[in-house]
Amino acid sequence: xxFEFAELDFDCMGCAMRIVVEGGDDPHGAARxxxxxxxxxxxxxxxxxxxxxxxRLNADPRTAVPASRLLRDAVAAALTAARHSxxxxxxxxxxxxxxxxxxxxxxGTVSAPLAGALTMAPERRPAAASPARxxxxxxxxxxxxxxxxxxxxxxxxxxxxFAADLTAQVIGRSHPDRFYVDCAGDIxxxxxxxxxxxVAVEHPATGQIALELSISRGGVATSGIDRRWWRDGAxxxxxxxxxxxxxxxxxxxxxxxxxxxxxxxxxETLAKQALLSGPHMAAAILAVHGGVLLGEAGExxxxxxxxxxxxxxxxxxxxxxx
Amino acid sequence: MATTDRRRRPDPAPRVRPGWVYGTTFAxxxxxxxxxxxxxxxxxxxxxxxxxxxxxxxxxxxxxxxxRIEKRVVKTRxxxxxxxxxxxxxxxxxxxxxxxxxxxxxxxxxxxxxxSPPAPAPAPAPAPxxxxxxxx
Numbered sequence: 001x002x003f004e005f006a007e008l009d010f011d012c013m014g015c016a017m018r019i020v021v022e023g024g025d026d027p028h029g030a031a032r033x034x035x036x037x038x039x040x041x042x043x044x045x046x047x048x049x050x051x052x053x054x055x056r057l058n059a060d061p062r063t064a065v066p067a068s069r070l071l072r073d074a075v076a077a078a079l080t081a082a083r084h085s086x087x088x089x090x091x092x093x094x095x096x097x098x099x100x101x102x103x104x105x106x107x108g109t110v111s112a113p114l115a116g117a118l119t120m121a122p123e124r125r126p127a128a129a130s131p132a133r134x135x136x137x138x139x140x141x142x143x144x145x146x147x148x149x150x151x152x153x154x155x156x157x158x159x160x161x162f163a164a165d166l167t168a169q170v171i172g173r174s175h176p177d178r179f180y181v182d183c184a185g186d187i188x189x190x191x192x193x194x195x196x197x198x199v200a201v202e203h204p205a206t207g208q209i210a211l212e213l214s215i216s217r218g219g220v221a222t223s224g225i226d227r228r229w230w231r232d233g234a235x236x237x238x239x240x241x242x243x244x245x246x247x248x249x250x251x252x253x254x255x256x257x258x259x260x261x262x263x264x265x266x267x268e269t270l271a272k273q274a275l276l277s278g279p280h281m282a283a284a285i286l287a288v289h290g291g292v293l294l295g296e297a298g299e300x301x302x303x304x305x306x307x308x309x310x311x312x313x314x315x316x317x318x319x320x321x322x
Numbered sequence: 323m324a325t326t327d328r329r330r331r332p333d334p335a336p337r338v339r340p341g342w343v344y345g346t347t348f349a350x351x352x353x354x355x356x357x358x359x360x361x362x363x364x365x366x367x368x369x370x371x372x373x374x375x376x377x378x379x380x381x382x383x384x385x386x387x388x389x390r391i392e393k394r395v396v397k398t399r400x401x402x403x404x405x406x407x408x409x410x411x412x413x414x415x416x417x418x419x420x421x422x423x424x425x426x427x428x429x430x431x432x433x434x435x436x437x438s439p440p441a442p443a444p445a446p447a448p449a450p451x452x453x454x455x456x457x458x
Contacts, residue, residue: 007450015458018451020451022450160458182453182455184458185454185455185457187453197452198452199452199454200453200454200455201455201456202454202456204457220453221455222458224456226457256457258455
C-alpha cells in the first residue's frame with residue numbers, strides 16, 4: 001500500500017539528515033516541522049558555535065545555570081546514556097577531545113579510508129570508564145543545569161539519537177502510517193502502520209552494505225571510527241570515540257557497532273558502549289535488543305537478530321558465515 | 323406311329339386389368355398423402371421425430387420476448403492538425419552555442435489519426451528512500 005509521503009534531505013549538526021513521513025494528516029507539514037526542530041536542536045546543542053546555549057553553558061562561571069528545556073532534556077539524555085553505559089558514554093570529555101585535535105566542526109570533511117588508520121593504530125584493548133566519573137556531578141533541575149564550573153559538556157555522543165527521538169515525537173502527532181528520522185545514521189522509526197523499513201547497515205571498514213534489518217518501530221544506530229578520524233601532528237591516527245579512562249581514542253578491535261533499541265537514543269548509547277567495550281563484551285551488550293558487530297577486517301556478526309537478512313553481496317555473505 | 327405327349331397347359335391366371343392396378347396405386351398414394359398432411363397439420367411432422375423431453379418442455383413454456391434497447395453512442399474524435407512553427411528553444415538548447423546563420427524554420431505536421439494508441443501505463447509511484455545506518 002502506498003501513501004503520500006514527504007522526504008527531506010538536509011544538512012544539520014554537521015551531518016546529512018533525512019526525514020521521511022508516509023501518510024498521516026499532513027506528511028509534508030510534519031516533515032518540515034521535524035526539520036525545523038532539528039535545526040533548532042543544532043543551534044542549541046552544537047559546541048562549534050560560541051553563540052549556542054551549550055557553549056554559553058560551558059563558559060558560564062556559575063554553578064547552576066538557567067537552561068532551556070531543550071538543553072536540559074539533551075543533558076538529561078546524555079546523563080542517562082552515561083549511567084546506562086557505566087560511564088563509557090561520557091559527556092565530559094570535551095577537553096580531551098579538543099586535545100586530540102577535534103576542535104572544529106568536520107562538516108564536509110571526508111576522512112581517508114579507515115584501513116590507513118588501522119594499520120598505524122596502537123594495540124587493541126577495551127575502553128573503560130573514567131575513575132573520576134565527573135558526569136555524576138551534573139544535575140539537571142527544573143529550570144537550571146548545575147555542574148562544577150569549568151566542567152564542560154559535549155553532547156556529540158548522544159545528541160543525534162536524542163534529536164531523532166524528539167523529532168519522532170513531533171512527527172508522530174500527525175499520525176503517519178510510518179516514518180523515520182535519520183540523524184546521520186542514528187534513526188528513529190515509528191508510525192501507526194506495521195510495514196517495516198528495511199534498514200541497511202553500512203560497514204565502516206568496507207563502506208558497503210553488510211546487512212539489512214527489518215524494523216517497524218524503535219531506534220537503530222551505528223557507532224564507528226571511520227567517519228571522523230584524522231592524524232595528529234606526529235601522524236598518529238586519532239578519532240572521536242575516546243576511552244574515558246585515558247582520554248585517548250579507543251581502539252578496541254571493532255570498526256563499528258550497530259545497535260537496535262526501543263529508541264534512537266538508547267540505540268546510540270548501546271552502539272557506543274558496545275564499540276568501546278570491544279568485541280568480547282559487545283555481544284553481551286547487544287543481546288537484549290540485537291545488533292551487528294562490524295570488525296576491522298570487514299567481519300559481520302549479527303547478534304540476537306531474529307532474521308538477519310544479508311544483502312546479495314557475496315563478500316558480505318562470506319564474512320557472515322565466517 | 324409317333325406319339326405325342328401333349329400336356330395340357332394350365333389355365334393362365336386371370337389377367338389383371340392395368341386400369342385396376344393404376345387405380346389402386348393412385349388411391350394408396352392419395353391415402354398416404356392425406357395421412358401425412360393431416361399429421362403435419364396437427365404439428366406432428368414425422369421428419370422431425372418425436373423430439374427430446376426438454377424440447378417438449380420448452381415448447382410448453384410460454385414464450386418470453388425480451389426487448390433490449392441498445393443505445394449506440396458514436397464518439398467523434400476531433401483530430402487536430404498540429405503544426406509546430408518557430409519552436410521555442412529550451413533552456414538547455416539556449417545554452418548551447420547557435421550558429422550565426424539563422425536556422426531554417428522547422429515545420430512538423432502531425433497527420434490526422436483516426437486511432438490513438440492506448441496511453442502507456444503510468445509510471446510506478448516513487449517510493450521513499452530506505453534508511454541506512456552508518457557511523458556518524
